[in-house]
Amino acid sequence: MLELKNISFEVSGDSGSKEILQQINLLLPDDCFIAVTGPNGGGKSTLAKMIAGIEQPTSGQILLNGEDITHMEITERAQKGISFAFQQPVRFKGITVLDLIRISVGHDLTVSQACEYLSEVGLCARDYIHREVNGSLSGGELKRIEIATSLARSAPLSIFDEPEAGIDLWSFQNLVQVFENMKCKLHGSILIISHQERILNIADVVLVVVDGRIVRQGERDEVLPELLNSSDVGGCRFYQERK
Ligand SMILES: Nc1ncnc2c1ncn2[C@@H]1O[C@H](COP(=O)(O)OP(=O)(O)OP(=O)(O)O)[C@@H](O)[C@H]1O
Numbered sequence: 001m002l003e004l005k006n007i008s009f010e011v012s013g014d015s016g017s018k019e020i021l022q023q024i025n026l027l028l029p030d031d032c033f034i035a036v037t038g039p040n041g042g043g044k045s046t047l048a049k050m051i052a053g054i055e056q057p058t059s060g061q062i063l064l065n066g067e068d069i070t071h072m073e074i075t076e077r078a079q080k081g082i083s084f085a086f087q088q089p090v091r092f093k094g095i096t097v098l099d100l101i102r103i104s105v106g107h108d109l110t111v112s113q114a115c116e117y118l119s120e121v122g123l124c125a126r127d128y129i130h131r132e133v134n135g136s137l138s139g140g141e142l143k144r145i146e147i148a149t150s151l152a153r154s155a156p157l158s159i160f161d162e163p164e165a166g167i168d169l170w171s172f173q174n175l176v177q178v179f180e181n182m183k184c185k186l187h188g189s190i191l192i193i194s195h196q197e198r199i200l201n202i203a204d205v206v207l208v209v210v211d212g213r214i215v216r217q218g219e220r221d222e223v224l225p226e227l228l229n230s231s232d233v234g235g236c237r238f239y240q241e242r243k
Pocket residue numbers: 011020038039040041042043044045046047
């Protein structure tokens with residue numbers, strides 16, 4: 001179980017300081033699929049980065065299964081079982097797709113076993129398995145390879161930052177299926193940042209982040225209709241923050 005207690009994140013710039021996250025409280029139980037949504041610039045990626053250890057909060061506490069991980073680095077959190085797939089996937093010069101899947105799974109794997117992960121994300125495995133994870137891959141290909149490595153890692157908590165970004169419409173249908181399968185197979189929690197109704201539609205819990213605050217959180221069937229029926233852009237302004 002992951003718990004965020006009063007997490008705030010402030011940055012200083014030329015025009016003074018800015019609070020990107022304000023007093024975030026969140027409880028993420030085990031085996032839960034949570035979708036985080038909200039307008040651009042609301043703080044969703046920053047929230048995910050706090051959990052993964054890419055950014056450190058200015059104040060507050062993050063607990064993983066009761067252990068305080070607030071000041072742990074990203075590598076240590078990864079070892080504790082938090083996996084993070086970036087909005088802009090990272091390139092690994094000199095490392096092949098096969099290497100990356102083998103590293104992710106953490107034990108030896110045959111080529112055909114590794115290929116299964118690529119097939120799951122809709123890539124023709126034989127065309128990609130021996131390719132280097134470098135700039136020669138398109139954004140969408142990198143994104144799918146990153147999702148395949150997350151599947152291989154099968155972490156207790158997998159975080160995906162806008163997995164749909166850069167994925168074409170046809171592949172998007174499959175991507176929704178990938179996450180549905182993941183939800184059934186994975187013994188762990190999934191946190192997805194998404195703007196897509198079809199992704200929100202497969203989540204157990206939907207969380208809405210606006211202006212650095214959680215303005216709404218609850219079961220999908222409760223929150224999604226409110227979001228979709230709201231006339232406001234981002235669908236968020238009318239919600240009251242949950243105390
Ligand atoms: N290190 C930083 N320094 C200054 N501003 C930052 C920093 N990190 C994030 N921000 C700002 O904080 C706000 C929230 O950014 P964030 O990327 O978390 O938003 P988001 O909800 O994920 O947006 P999107 O939907 O567009 O991906 C933005 O205005 C962003 O410019």
